Amino acid sequence: MIITNNFVFLHLHKSGGNFVKKVIFQLFPQAQLIGHHYPIKMIPPEYQNLPVLGVVRNPWDFYVSYYAFQKSLVAKFEAEKGNLSQTEYQSLVDRGIDPRNGIDILFDVLGNEGKLDFVQTTTNFLNLGNPAGKLDEVLELMPPELGRRGKSTPIQKQGFKGINVTRDDLEKIRNTGEGFYTFLFKHIYGIENNVHFPRMETLRQDLINFLQKLGIEMNQSKQELIQNTARENVSNHKNYLSYYTPELENLVREKDALVINKFDYQFSN
Helix, strand or coil: CEECCCCEECCCCCCCHHHHHHHHHHHCCCCEECCCCCCHHHCCHHHCCCCEECCECCHHHHHHHHHHHHHHHHHHHHHHHCCCCHHHHHHHHHCCCCCCCCCCHHHHHHCCCCCCCHHHHHHHHHCCCCCCCCHHHHHCCCCCCCCCCCCCCCCCCCCCCCCCCCHHHHHCCCCCCCCHHHHHHHHHHCCCCCEECCEHHHHHHHHHHHHHHCCCCCCHHHHHHHHHCCCCCCCCCCCHHHHCCHHHHHHHHHHCHHHHHHHCCCCCC
């Protein structure tokens, strides 16, 4: 969450948020970073009258990006820390330096620590809100408060990375039948219609348009800054279409219908 004098930015996971944060801090030097992936309910009272900026992404594309990003973190962990003994690993965790910081507990469970392929992992994420899903298994390991990777890990001294969803937050997906991206969308932005949503697919121009609508002067240099700022935290993967079976494509369409219908997303280029 970033607070400016003109608006509040809420960062939805794997939806261009790091790029937006970088741009905001260049255009609004006095902006304040309040928290990592904080939801709308945590906007401080004195700023709740400000417009809210979010970003939304095609759900089919989101799952590919999320999977690829988590897999890359697992590979990095295995290359750098995979040979740690259990004692060495636990010593780091106890000191607030979790070697798996950034790798979500949900991915560890639903992706079997990166061993399951995209279809298997994403199917587990999409079925998390079903009675037969793996929700209870995940909840058993989820943190009770923000800033922690799991229930048994302390707050990270070097800065927490990851989904930053608590056990109580995730409990709300139970028996909804909704997809994981829809859960995150509702968790971050609520169900109100007072949030402005640039699309990740057209993010640079949409962000310029949003700032102009607020009455902020967007001269050529500011617009060029937005157009030329490099992307951040980019996942390395092919076009999302190639990852899906017909069954998984339809499962996303069913489970994430709220976002798909609200923003008229299609499974296409």
